[in-house]
Amino acid sequence: MNAQHRHNGWWDKLGITASLLCLVHCLALPVLIPLLPMLALMGHTEVHGLFLIPIISLTGLGILPGFLRHRSRPMLAAAAVGVSLCSAAVGAEALFGLHALDTPLTIAGGLSLISAHLINLRLSRAQACACPTN
Numbered sequence: 001m002n003a004q005h006r007h008n009g010w011w012d013k014l015g016i017t018a019s020l021l022c023l024v025h026c027l028a029l030p031v032l033i034p035l036l037p038m039l040a041l042m043g044h045t046e047v048h049g050l051f052l053i054p055i056i057s058l059t060g061l062g063i064l065p066g067f068l069r070h071r072s073r074p075m076l077a078a079a080a081v082g083v084s085l086c087s088a089a090v091g092a093e094a095l096f097g098l099h100a101l102d103t104p105l106t107i108a109g110g111l112s113l114i115s116a117h118l119i120n121l122r123l124s125r126a127q128a129c130a131c132p133t134n
Contacts, residue, residue, distance in 0.1 A: 011062035079116035085109030
């Protein structure tokens with residue numbers, strides 16, 4: 001396996017981790033609400049905006065090189081939907097104060113991104129195994 005394949009897998013794994021952290025944040029927040037006065041370092045909207053930066057970056061770094069190799073449009077679509085849903089969650093909350101949409105959009109976006117990264121890993125590994133070794 002060459003360095004490019006290892007590099008792509010690393011970015012996908014980081015993307016999965018970032019998406020999982022976002023999901024944990026959204027799912028754990030209702031449990032942590034009583035603790036918010038002690039944890040009030042940053043507002044909820046700002047946290048989501050900060051999560052969005054690495055999620056978009058890791059999606060680009062992991063998904064795009066894989067797509068250029070295996071050309072899986074469904075995988076690319078899942079990644080685009082995931083980024084769009086996570087972005088819509090941040091936008092709905094920050095621009096319109098629609099907090100009720102925040103959690104469902106973020107969870108759906110995170111699951112879509114995790115799926116895209118897992119598909120990308122599988123396709124990239126399958127292609128790497130199919131390559132002749134010299």
